[in-house]
Amino acid sequence: MPPRTRRRITTHRCRQCGTYTTSSGNCRVCSRRALNRPLHPNTSSPSTPNAQPFQVPVPSPLRSVSHCECCMRSPTVAFPFDCHHHISANLVSRHYGAVNRHSLAKPTLRLCGLCYRYLSPGPLPHSGHAKWAIAWPSVLCTYLFSTPPTADALLFVQCLPRRLRQLWQPMFNSLSIAIQRYWDTPPALVDITSQRSEYLADVESNEIHRIITCNDALPCDTIRCLYGCFAHPSDCGSIGFQHVIGLVDPNFHFADSNPDKSLRGRRPDWLESRMFLNTWVVAPSTFIPHERDVGLQLATCAEHDGGGCKEYCHVPQNPTGHLCSPWGDQLSHAVFVSRKLLPARKAFNSHAWSLTSMQGGYQGLSSFFLSTERRFDIHDPDITYPQECLAVAYRPDIRALLFQILADDVIHLLNEAAVAGDSAAIALQRTVFANLNDPSIWRRFINDDPQNRQARIPVFPFPRVADSAAFIIHLILSMGRYDCEPQIFAVPTLLAAMQVAGLAPIDREANTADVYNLVKQYILMQARWMPGGVRSFDRNIIKATSILSSLLLRGELAHEGTPLVLTRSLQALHTESSEHLLQDIRRNLATVLHDSVPGAPSVEAIVNSTLSQPLQWRPMLSQAPYQSPASLYEQQEALDQLCTTIDCFASGLYSFTRGHVCAGSAGSGKTHLLLTGTMYCRARGLETVMTALSSERASELGGFHLHRLVPLPIFSRNRQCDVRVSAERCIVNLSYKPDLLLTLRRIDVWCIDEIGLISAETFSILDLVLQHVKDNTLPFGGCLVLGTGDMLQLNPSTGRPLWVSPHVLTTFTVIPLKHMVRAAGDGNLMRCLDILRQPFITDENLLQITDLIEENCRFVPTFADVPFNTGTIRLFSRKIAEREEAARLARMIELDESITSVHHIAVDEVTTNLGGAAIWRIATESESTAITAHVQEPYDLRLYDGCIIRFTRNHKSRSFSNGQLGVIRRAEAPVTVYVAPCGARSVPDISYVRTHWTLLTVSPMVSPVLPLRRHGYGRRQQLPLKVYVSSTIHRALGSTMSQIACRFSQTDPRFRLWDRRLLYVALSRVRSLGHIVFVGPRQDTFHCITEVARRRGQFDDYIHHLLSVVEGAPNLGSPQIDLTLLPIMPLDCELPHTPTGFVYALISMRTREVYVGQTSDVDKRLRQHNSSRGSVFTRALHRQPFALLALMHGFNPELRGDHLVAARERIEASWKSRLRSLQRLAQAADVLDTGSLLAHENDLVFVVCSRV
Incomplete structure (x- = not known):
């Protein structure tokens, strides 16, 4: 076959x-x-049935009449409309046009073709485009003859082209008063219907002379898109004009009019025209397409066809030439020279507008137009030869530019005999060079090669300033004066080339003033148009000054770069540093594993274990005190699963091995299992690293802080996390740390403690970074990930919980642990924790919890009744309560005469901008208060000998970690501290401290730069210490404490709990309920516990379902994410109709930031804020959209005008002042609380519009 x-x-x-x-x-x-081309709406008959939105029988047309009786246009071709033949009730439902019940009394109406279809019986088309196609004359008639009071008459007249005004000019006396007032206002829009139709007809005729004529008449882009870009009538898009009517009248919603969506992102100057090359007017335009029946349209570029909902990004227009860059990549330079050695091409994926450099001057000209010929897709050799090969032939704008270039030359007659028979040359002579008959034009722009005819137009992109040779050549080509390139570079040195180009003096030696003048010209002509920020601009200017000074003053070209010998030395140095870092990771981990895992090999054996020489060791668990046999059996099964997975990974037989997460309740032995599994990884010779989100916790387990291993970006509470962008930033940060990058490439296993504290977004960033580092598209670059976590403990502070991420289902196997080990000696505590882990808590369960707490815990009235320095840790849910307790104890110590305290005052600095232009100054008192709200270090740190402190920062050499304990040995500077081992939460006898704790000298450290709310940026220089008397519940996660004292209150917001997980973590930090002291009124404490125990989170149902599936429990139902538990939910409330206006509060649906303002129309004002037409604060796209949170109304009805506005502004200022006094970012609950109190004080009505 x-x-x-x-x-x-x-x-x-x-x-x-x-x-x-x-x-x-x-x-x-x-x-x-x-065959089926519809007729123009103003022609002798309506559109054909193929183009009609619905079929309408049309009678024979009448002769021309004065005007249509529906849209009032004149003159027009009319059709008789029999009113008695149709149902009048159906006709009256048409809201637009001049037809009403009075006019329907006539037997016959004279209507134009569009109005005949608009008034015909039956429902209007469902599509908004089809409605607008037949109703646009009637809509314009309504706004011309009876302008609604809500409409902007001036804007409507400006958007009405002069050709359309002529249709209603005979009815001028009948127009509304508002329209007559602005009728003579110059129109901002130009109608190009006839011009566009004639152009397309000439192009489609396939006749060469008609194509040449139409391109000479319409040579360049004459349409200015409302987003700033230019377009040609033959290749433009459109947006329905009904959206423009929506801008004129916010109450206009006919034909799906939605300017906030379709016209989103338009430029503020979209109605202004531009001059192109001082010859051609580029203006916003309208037209009626003849190829499709859609009615009056607003012309746009092809990329914005349909509106701005595509969200194309446009940079502002270039002041020189008034051109806009559609893609904003860079502004390159187009230079005209006598001859070009290489042909010019349009850069791939680049549509950048260019600045033209001609004899040192600048004009606005597009390299995209110059280097790319305009094609019409007509594949006829007689047409494409002159059209495509001579792009310059049909460009009067280029002809005018060439005339300027040759203004000083002698014009010679072109010898026609020399070009006889050459159709391209004849076409060139007849169209372009009719007034410029110069043979030099032929030599400059026409290649004589018949196989490759094209215009020679060079385009020079911006070079890197660090490349000194390319930078100097770029300056010579773009800023010098010359006739051709060989003329410049026919000299021995670049300095001589600059002298020939007129950039350096010839008759004398250059001085510093010449260098500065040249740098100034470079800044004004080129550098200020380069993309980048302040830092890159400063860096480029400094390098340019250095290069020009070296060349002009010393005659030597300075080259920047690293010598090859140094590069090899640095590579060897970083390789050695990477090996040292990896050795530290092994030794620190081996030390902790040897002390934590029973029966572990020696430290040196663990450190020296490799894949080729593994250790013959298999872990076995032993029963801990109070541990039940069921718990031991459960842990041994989990350990066997871990060992099996590690063996599969180390064998290399599988391309990818799923990771394991030990998930269980607090104190169930998760960390011990992780350490044992980590020990087995090292025994198999795998390069393993232990990490955690908490630096102290990572050091306690012999690992490194996660942010030290991977420089992940830190996101504030109000900033959205873009995973892709953040991963790219992290990779860029790694490129500056080659030793760390080399280390990450050698890591095989990642062990992460309390993996649930990492958000799903951060985990995705880690996945992408490891894929890049390992150059492997497998999850996490093929690394094995082991972790511990509790689905029902604290969620990450920002972002979504990791448990709802697809990583849990696709890349991990969850090992459930049900039995507790830490609280195994107290059955009452185990019962409380088991109840709190249930998805639904009944009243019986709540009563049982309160009874157990009341019987076993101790209650005191105030924190003063809790003994000081007894090892009792005070736990708080909020930082403000922790600071107040620290201040109270500091005052108590200050009053104690037996204690000598030393004050360490911080140095606070602020600046208004960052970068090279940043100037720091000493902060004021209010600015220091704002900085205090963002840092842990106090402004006034009071220390005394023997004081127990806690570190607030991580040290680069890992001498101490954030949250680690210490005891002050010397309170005066220089301060010396005994540093406790990682994980210690109590202070033993002072003699033990002196012999077993590390003595360290602590120096002040500068905090990271902090964005302040009203004062720019700030930073604080202070000792990285704070007096340790308390802790937040978040920081206590993962710790075991001997005794805790906490206060829970439902009435005091400082001690209020907002999540059931906070109560669960607080109770699970101790081994028995008897080790917990509750402070405050007993009933208030129980009320807070019962209230928070009933609360459910947005993802609780899904997490409980996932936990039930993992544990093999009966299915609780289909998993779901409860959208009704979103932080902000709108309420169905009716806006009151009041003439006195409102004071309102908006909340961002993305960042949860709050904006307070006043207005007379809340509905209109909300639309303005969500369409970037509001204040500067709400104009930021990363905060939109906004929802209405609350409003006040009920002002004095006797107030009018400015007095009423002043009353609303006073309430607005008072509301903002109270929110600022909180000294923190205002939450939605704070806004509602302060607003309700303010409304009550001023006898106003307060309306809550969103549920918090």
């Missing part, structure tokens, strides 16, 4: 549009367009 051969498919191109077809001739679209 002969082999099958692939059949070759022959393709053809359509003669009209140039698209590929399977047969010769026209494509189906062009064939149907030629």
